[in-house]
Amino acid sequence: MIYCAVTHSFNGTPSGNFSQIEGGVWPASLAICIHGLAALGLATVPSNTDLHSHSTASDGTLSPVALLSHAAEQGIARFALTDHDTTAGLTAAGAQALELGIELVPGVELSVSWEGKILHVVGLYIDDTHPPLQAGMAILRDARDIRAREIGRRLASHGIEDTYTVARGLAQGEMITRAHYARALVANAQAKSPQDAFRRLLGRGCPGYVDSPGAGLAEAIGWITGAGGIAVLAHPLAYGLTRLWLPLVLTAFGEAGGRAIEVVYGNNTPAQNRKSAQLAREYGFLASLGADYHGPKLGGVRLGELPALPADLEPVWQHPARSLDVTK
Numbered sequence: 001m002i003y004c005a006v007t008h009s010f011n012g013t014p015s016g017n018f019s020q021i022e023g024g025v026w027p028a029s030l031a032i033c034i035h036g037l038a039a040l041g042l043a044t045v046p047s048n049t050d051l052h053s054h055s056t057a058s059d060g061t062l063s064p065v066a067l068l069s070h071a072a073e074q075g076i077a078r079f080a081l082t083d084h085d086t087t088a089g090l091t092a093a094g095a096q097a098l099e100l101g102i103e104l105v106p107g108v109e110l111s112v113s114w115e116g117k118i119l120h121v122v123g124l125y126i127d128d129t130h131p132p133l134q135a136g137m138a139i140l141r142d143a144r145d146i147r148a149r150e151i152g153r154r155l156a157s158h159g160i161e162d163t164y165t166v167a168r169g170l171a172q173g174e175m176i177t178r179a180h181y182a183r184a185l186v187a188n189a190q191a192k193s194p195q196d197a198f199r200r201l202l203g204r205g206c207p208g209y210v211d212s213p214g215a216g217l218a219e220a221i222g223w224i225t226g227a228g229g230i231a232v233l234a235h236p237l238a239y240g241l242t243r244l245w246l247p248l249v250l251t252a253f254g255e256a257g258g259r260a261i262e263v264v265y266g267n268n269t270p271a272q273n274r275k276s277a278q279l280a281r282e283y284g285f286l287a288s289l290g291a292d293y294h295g296p297k298l299g300g301v302r303l304g305e306l307p308a309l310p311a312d313l314e315p316v317w318q319h320p321a322r323s324l325d326v327t328k
């Protein structure tokens with residue numbers, strides 16, 4: 001089980017939050033997180049919904065078609081493709097979803113800059129033809145391209161040549177991301193693994209680090225809601241926000257029109273899932289969940305293994321806003 005790798009192999013602490021889950025109600029005595037159940041060898045009921053994933057249209061390693069096929073193999077019935085700053089994969093994903101009988105939620109993940117912090121906002125149930133959304137994403141993609149070239153320039157000035165060319169080749173005409181650079185550095189024998197590349201060369205404070213471009217918070221949420229979508233703050237506990245900043249971010253996100261947060265996230269520990277659920281309750285957000293899957297990799301998150309959302313939270317897919325007409 002991927003989640004147990006982070007903190008523990010068994011969580012024996014009863015958790016009311018996860019006692020009632022999709023597909024059935026667990027007896028109170030079994031009200032422990034899904035990891036504990038797995039460790040006990042008991043049946044687990046993972047969610048068949050996943051609303052955060054990436055394809056080769058951004059920094060994932062599977063094509064939209066292959067990604068949908070893999071999702072189906074993993075038992076996913078409701079799936080969102082949420083590539084960074086592009087909806088280019090949605091047409092192919094939609095056709096494949098139809099073929100496989102999966103509900104495809106049209107989505108995107110936008111980079112947002114707020115008070116000097118980069119946040120990720122997932123848009124779900126968007127009309128991907130909405131012109132302001134497409135125009136906004138085009139600006140973000142241009143900024144990403146400038147950033148990609150600057151990463152290459154900085155690595156070259158650090159004595160590591162030619163990574164831009166290799167990263168561009170790996171991106172195959174789609175946007176060049178740090179994930180492509182990480183793979184390029186491995187291919188050029190400058191790093192042992194993508195993780196090693198991030199740790200020594202690409203991460204914040206490293207020689208090849210360049211700040212990620214971002215739209216304004218209200219601006220990005222406006223594009224999503226204007227396109228009939230629901231704005232979801234991705235992985236609220238993954239930004240390293242302090243106890244002072246986390247409430248400020250959540251409040252600003254809600255005030256700007258954000259409606260939901262990711263409660264269950266692929267890289268969360270069970271405790272972080274519970275904390276995120278509590279934040280959704282406190283701030284009145286709808287709940288979403290997603291693995292943030294980028295393709296198969298050793299030790300990485302896998303599809304079809306997320307625990308279901310706590311039953312007392314309103315899932316983002318049950319909210320009427322998901323079917324709003326595009327009015328702006």
Ligand SMILES: [Zn+2]
Nearest residue numbers: 052054109292
């Ligand atoms: Zn993501």
